[in-house]
Amino acid sequence: MNVLAYLIPVSLGLGVLGLIAFVYTVKSRQYDDPEGDSRRILSDEWDDHPKPD
Amino acid sequence: MATQTQISGMACPGCVAAPVTISAEPPKPARIALSLPTIHCQACISKVERGLNAHPGVHNARVNLTLKRAMIDAEPEVGPDDLVTVLEALGFEAHELDADTLSATRSDKAGRDLLMRLAVAGFASMNVMLLSVAVWSGATDFTRDLFHWISAAIALPAIAFSAQPFFRSAWSALSVRRLNMDVPIVLAIILALITSLWETALSGEHAYFDAALTLTFFLLAGRYLEYRTRAVARSAAQELAALEVPRAIRLAKDEEHEVPVAELAVGDLILVRPGGRMPVDGTIAKGNSELDRSLLTGETLPVFASPGLLVSAGEVNLTGPLIVQATAVGQDTSLHRLADLVAISESGRSRYTSLADKAAQLYAPGVHILSALAFVGWYLWSGDFRIALNIAAAVLIITCPCALGLAVPAVTTAASGRLFRKGMLIKDATALERLAEVDTVVFDKTGTLTAGMPKLTNLDDHASSDLSIALALAQASAHPLSVSLTKAALDAGVFPEKVSDINEVPGYGTEGTFRGQRVRLGRADWVGGTPGAQTAAWLSIEGQPPKEFQFIDALRVGASDMIATLQNSGKQILLMSGDVPKAVEELANQLGIADWVAGASPEDKALRVQALTQEGHKVLMVGDGLNDTAALAAAHVSISPATALDAARVASDIVLLGQDMSPIADACQVAVKATKRIRENFSIATIYNVIAVPLAVAGFATPLIAALAMSTSSITVSLNALRVR
Numbered sequence: 001m002n003v004l005a006y007l008i009p010v011s012l013g014l015g016v017l018g019l020i021a022f023v024y025t026v027k028s029r030q031y032d033d034p035e036g037d038s039r040r041i042l043s044d045e046w047d048d049h050p051k052p053d
Numbered sequence: 054m055a056t057q058t059q060i061s062g063m064a065c066p067g068c069v070a071a072p073v074t075i076s077a078e079p080p081k082p083a084r085i086a087l088s089l090p091t092i093h094c095q096a097c098i099s100k101v102e103r104g105l106n107a108h109p110g111v112h113n114a115r116v117n118l119t120l121k122r123a124m125i126d127a128e129p130e131v132g133p134d135d136l137v138t139v140l141e142a143l144g145f146e147a148h149e150l151d152a153d154t155l156s157a158t159r160s161d162k163a164g165r166d167l168l169m170r171l172a173v174a175g176f177a178s179m180n181v182m183l184l185s186v187a188v189w190s191g192a193t194d195f196t197r198d199l200f201h202w203i204s205a206a207i208a209l210p211a212i213a214f215s216a217q218p219f220f221r222s223a224w225s226a227l228s229v230r231r232l233n234m235d236v237p238i239v240l241a242i243i244l245a246l247i248t249s250l251w252e253t254a255l256s257g258e259h260a261y262f263d264a265a266l267t268l269t270f271f272l273l274a275g276r277y278l279e280y281r282t283r284a285v286a287r288s289a290a291q292e293l294a295a296l297e298v299p300r301a302i303r304l305a306k307d308e309e310h311e312v313p314v315a316e317l318a319v320g321d322l323i324l325v326r327p328g329g330r331m332p333v334d335g336t337i338a339k340g341n342s343e344l345d346r347s348l349l350t351g352e353t354l355p356v357f358a359s360p361g362l363l364v365s366a367g368e369v370n371l372t373g374p375l376i377v378q379a380t381a382v383g384q385d386t387s388l389h390r391l392a393d394l395v396a397i398s399e400s401g402r403s404r405y406t407s408l409a410d411k412a413a414q415l416y417a418p419g420v421h422i423l424s425a426l427a428f429v430g431w432y433l434w435s436g437d438f439r440i441a442l443n444i445a446a447a448v449l450i451i452t453c454p455c456a457l458g459l460a461v462p463a464v465t466t467a468a469s470g471r472l473f474r475k476g477m478l479i480k481d482a483t484a485l486e487r488l489a490e491v492d493t494v495v496f497d498k499t500g501t502l503t504a505g506m507p508k509l510t511n512l513d514d515h516a517s518s519d520l521s522i523a524l525a526l527a528q529a530s531a532h533p534l535s536v537s538l539t540k541a542a543l544d545a546g547v548f549p550e551k552v553s554d555i556n557e558v559p560g561y562g563t564e565g566t567f568r569g570q571r572v573r574l575g576r577a578d579w580v581g582g583t584p585g586a587q588t589a590a591w592l593s594i595e596g597q598p599p600k601e602f603q604f605i606d607a608l609r610v611g612a613s614d615m616i617a618t619l620q621n622s623g624k625q626i627l628l629m630s631g632d633v634p635k636a637v638e639e640l641a642n643q644l645g646i647a648d649w650v651a652g653a654s655p656e657d658k659a660l661r662v663q664a665l666t667q668e669g670h671k672v673l674m675v676g677d678g679l680n681d682t683a684a685l686a687a688a689h690v691s692i693s694p695a696t697a698l699d700a701a702r703v704a705s706d707i708v709l710l711g712q713d714m715s716p717i718a719d720a721c722q723v724a725v726k727a728t729k730r731i732r733e734n735f736s737i738a739t740i741y742n743v744i745a746v747p748l749a750v751a752g753f754a755t756p757l758i759a760a761l762a763m764s765t766s767s768i769t770v771s772l773n774a775l776r777v778r
Binding site for chain 1: 094095098099116117118119120165168169172173176179180183196199203207
């Protein structure tokens with residue numbers, strides 16, 4: 001059962017990683033325009049290089 | 054710089070006439086918001102963004118397809134009008150939005166906040182649930198205690214963060230000595246945490262950390278759904294409000310200044326262009342024109358306007374430019390005085406208690422009493438404080454309104470989504486429930502059942518030579534009657550005659566010369582006709598008696614279908630208008646409405662609605678004008694079209710976005726169905742409680758049973774709600 005000492009922190013760590021990734025997506029406003037973003041990917045406008053800011 | 058402009062203005066008399074705008078504010082990058090109702094695909098996004106970014110002075114333009122909006126960062130000299138022109142050239146309809154009214158950032162923040170709490174609760178509940186599975190499947194002794202401690206370490210901070218909305222709402226209810234749905238929720242969460250911690254410290258068998266977290270997660274999901282629904286409705290409603298950018302043109306020293314309406318003062322001279330709306334009450338100082346008063350009084354006939362006539366805010370100027378001297382501005386205008394009438398009507402409206410509140414009123418005390426009884430009973434019987442507290446916590450968790458919390462938001466989200474796709478915007482949370490109870494429908498005429506656009510009726514009565522002359526004269530004018538006449542004549546294949554020296558006389562009509570004879574198209578008294586009750590334009594050719602072109606206000610699309618559907622479903626229909634009896638009677642006969650009232654004043658309308666309410670009817674009021682506003686506020690539930698004035702839209706619960714009227718009948722059916730689903734959901738939740746509560750009171754409710762009961766009831770309720778779609 002000693003393996004639990006590693007596995008529990010590892011699984012929690014992975015979960016926290018997922019949570020941090022989600023928090024990042026919320027903070028960077030990736031859910032503001034779900035419909036538009038799903039269609040923007042079809043555009044070939046910025047395929048060669050990213051859009052300059 | 055301002056001084057320079059004035060000096061040069063004084064120095065050169067020619068410059069005085071040219072419009073000069075003096076801006077006191079320092080220039081800053083303008084944030085322009087445009088509404089784009091017609092965009093729908095990737096190609097549209099690219100086209101709009103490329104077009105806007107190519108416009109000189111635009112730094113950055115980004116389209117939001119979900120909200121059908123474009124936000125533009127641009128140099129101060131770029132005006133919204135320039136960009137609207139650019140987009141119209143590309144083939145997109147665009148409207149300016151008032152960026153301040155939108156206040157998009159604030160509402161976004163609340164949504165992101167809720168989403169973050171939901172994510173934390175979801176993460177924590179899944180981890181704790183995994184640990185709990187090990188415990189349920191038979192972990193003992195040290196392993197069980199370890200898992201309980203880890204669960205506690207996850208659950209306590211997670212709940213402290215994500216359950217804050219419930220804590221706050223429960224506290225605000227308790228601080229005014231009332232109970233709401235959140236009080237039992239908070240009590241259950243806190244009691245579950247305390248007993249679980251205590252049990253864990255004593256290395257006991259049962260801990261409810263998973264239940265407390267799952268509860269928070271499901272309830273937050275309900276809150277988030279509710280928030281999304283309201284956010285969509287609110288953003289669209291703000292968009293409608295932002296469409297009317299309130300500006301007026303003030304004349305000072307013969308210079309034109311475009312100023313916000315709020316800055317106007319009594320005595321100011323204001324220029325109102327044809328097609329513009331009066332921003333203030335006042336008297337006409339200069340100019341002749343015609344006024345459309347239909348939004349204020351319901352009359353369809355335009356009124357002749359000349360110097361000295363009193364005008365009220367909200368009237369539309371039709372033909373010639375008018376200069377108005379303000380006699381009342383802002384809060385003192387007749388438009389705002391109508392608001393007082395609305396306030397009185399609203400106070401008469403019985404306060405509606407939503408189904409959720411009714412359930413909470415029954416439910417909250419019941420749960421507390423049951424849990425307290427279980428505690429007292431077990432304490433007296435066993436004498437063990439720990440067992441009694443455990444049982445009380447189990448009862449609270451099992452009965453906790455997880456499914457109840459989802460029962461209403463899940464259904465209203467599904468139903469509002471369905472109605473939004475049909476072009477109806479539900480502004481008020483309880484509007485659907487109230488709409489389901491309606492048995493009487495009251496309609497306004499002008500602008501509601503009719504499109505507010507005149508249509509020529511007696512085209513066939515005229516000789517084609519007369520029609521050709523009338524067409525030539527009508528083409529030169531932007532008056533609504535001329536526009537309609539032009540369209541009808543062109544559709545009938547009439548070609549315009551060569552009429553020379555065409556000249557529009559504002560307020561009267563158009564005149565010209567045809568084969569040496571003077572021809573006129575315009576008001577009856579101007580061309581020598583006898584004015585009748587019906588809207589008409591008259592054509593006179595020198596040496597011949599004048600000929601009458603009659604117009605009626607055309608029905609809105611889907612109006613007759615809607616009336617028929619409503620009548621078939623057994624609803625009583627009443628037509629109430631401020632227009633003349635003849636026009637109202639004709640329309641009533643056309644639509645098969647037996648019950649109609651003509652010449653009704655705003656007070657009459659509101660009183661009639663109140664009388665119907667007192668007779669026990671649930672009234673749905675559909676109207677668009679200022680004269681309907683009080684009645685809209687007095688009715689049980691109200692609908693107004695998007696073309697209505699701001700005040701009418703504010704007073705109504707539902708806004709009809711398109712021209713088509715038929716969604717109203719659908720909305721009634723959807724509302725009935727949605728309310729049925731809400732009741733079903735309450736029954737489902739109750740059945741689960743009836744089964745689970747005896748188990749909990751008897752002491753058989755293990756954390757496993759609590760988790761199962763909670764999840765299954767929540768999922769059943771959500772699936773049942775989706776059937777509304």
